[in-house]
Every structure is written in structure tokens, then in C-alpha cells.
Amino acid sequence: MRLKREFFIQPTLKVAQDLLGKILVRSNQGKLIKGIITETEAYIGPKDKASHSYKNKFTQRNIVEYFLGGFCYIYLVYGMYWQLNITTFLANKPECVLIRAVFPISKRKILVDGPGKVCQYFKLDGSFFGEDLVTSKRIWVEDGKISFKESQIKRKPRVGIDYAGRYWSRIKWRFVVENF
DNA sequence: TGTCCGATATCCT
DNA sequence: GGATATCGGACAT
Secondary structure (H helix, E strand, O other), X not given: OEOOHHHHOOOHHHHHHHOOOOEEEEEEOOEEEEEEEEEEEEEEOOOOOOOOOHHHOOOOOOHHHHOOOOEEEEEEEOOOEEEEEEEOOOOOOOEEEEEEEEEEOOOXXXXXXXXXXXXXXXXXXXXXXXXXXXXXXXXXXXXXXXXXXXXXXXXXXXXXXXXXXXXXXXXXXXXEEXXX
């Protein structure tokens, strides 16, 4: 069953953790692409120095971060990789969760173990900027009956944000399901 | 209008 | 562990 707005407007660290085991679904040309979310990262502006909305920075690129929970914040990094984030919490609270990895259901024996690969696998690009996961007909999140133990969830530092300084680059806002 | 650089992936040693 | 491809957004000029 598709997750509703209530799920996404909870506090960001809870959403980041609760997204583990949920199923991301993409409808593309009559086919469904599915993957079980296995890794996420929380970005909590305006206090978070690693967030695009640090100090309430507000630009054309990150405007979606200021939406309430449940929208796609998607952007290009390094000139070639798209990153899928899901907005969280309330309007004007620029917080989101980066989807870093999924366990692919549609194709077996491939790894979808990085945010760039997630967007390749689900065929996501800039046209999904601002897409509403609660109402969209081409992308949404479903509840799964996925079983893993609470002890399989590990908290780790976020990746690729050394520029944010020791404190923010070491804070454990990355959530990973181990031995999935 | 110009310069800088990144919430990565991949190949190299 | 390190190099680097590749390009649009951000911001200074």
C-alpha cells in the first residue's frame, strides 16, 4: 500500500530510519520498477552544514526542500549523476532524506549501491523535480512486508561531505541495513 | 560573463 | 589510497 502524507511529515531522522525496508516503485512505459530501500541519509537544514539548505539557503535548485514531506528533491552532481531525495517534515522546514541504495526486485544480480545508481536503476532525472510521491502516477513508496531485525540497522557517518567540517561529517545520520 | 566545485562512480596503483 | 570525467548552479565580478 502506498505511503501517505502522514508518513513523510514525521521528524526527518525517523523517516530516514523508517524508509528502510519500504519499497520504492517507479512506473515506466507500462512496467513497474521496484526496489527495497536499504540505505538512507538525513539532511536537516538550516542547522546542518552539509545540507544544501544550511542557514536557510534558498535557491532555484533547492526550492523543493522547503516543501512539506513527500516530494522529490532531485539534482545533478559531478555533472553526471542524479540524486534522489525525499522531502520530510513540515513546510518551510528544509529537511530531506537521500536514497543511497536499494535491493533491486525488478532485476536480480545487479547492485544498486549508490545514489547515482539508484537514479539509473529507476530511470530518474530532472523531470522528477518536485514530483509528489503521495499522488504521482510514475513514482511512489509502498509499505513492504520486509523482515529484518532492528539489530541489522547500523548508523554511520554520511558520505562525501568532508567540506562540512568534523562535526557534521561525523554525525551518524546515515542508516544502513546490513546483511540484507 | 567567468570561475569554482560538488550529498559519485570507476578505474588505476 | 588517489585521479578524474563532466556540467550546471551558485556566486563573485
